[in-house]
Amino acid sequence: MTPEQIAAAFRQARQAGTALDAYPADELPASLESAYAIQETAIDAWDDRVAGWKVAAVQPAFREKYPAERLAGPVFSRTVRQGGETAAEVPVIENGYAAVEAEFAVRIARTIPPLPADADPASLLPYVEGVYAAFEIAASPLATLSALGPGAVISDFGNNSGLVLGPRLPMTVLTEPSSATAVTEINGAKAGEGGAARVPGxxxxxxxxxxxHLAARGRSLNEGDWVSTGAATGIHPVRPGDAARAVFNDTHVVSAVIVRAVS
Structure with a gap:
């Protein structure tokens, strides 16, 4: 199947709110390049603008075939929601893949130019407007997407279906990651804990x-973009009817209620 056909299968399933039984091709993307080619095709065909990006780790077992430590996927504007003490309603596809991840979401203040080879993370501080408590909504029409590995994940928007934003956090989250904690609860029970130091680096x-990564794709991080930086307490499966809540630094709350997606 062509990248256009694979992208169309995921797009149509997401738009209809229906699950897929299997990956919509006989073979998974053979490389990072082929997976991102499908993602680019899917972005071009999606009826919404990119408002940010999710970043996730590539598990070591997959790094020989997909030689990268991290992967990326788009976050679209209509899937960015506010959910502090008042929970955001988040639709997911029944019988698809659905999980919440407590994350530290960085908002970009101005376009990041091409970076020198020796740039380090701290050199990006002037380009950051702030850092916020957040949930990434990791979701796909395909229940097995994550288990199939990075090629499949990348090809379906990086397994992203939105971002729920809570309150702004202190900038020390970025300068002293070990100082920033997070605890996630699902339906009132602790599901995981960790913090900013759990994100590599x-x-x-x-x-x-x-x-x-975006510069290599002819893209950039621009003013107002969001970056969901990686799971801080783990990956927590959810389904329609579940309530998710994360508390950052013991005081800052982000919350969501999971509902069934309809077309």
């Missing part, structure tokens, strides 16, 4: 990866 390292 801290959240700014994820932004640095993304800036370089």
């Amino acid at each position: 801290g959240p700014l390292a994820a932004v640095l990866f993304l800036a370089r």
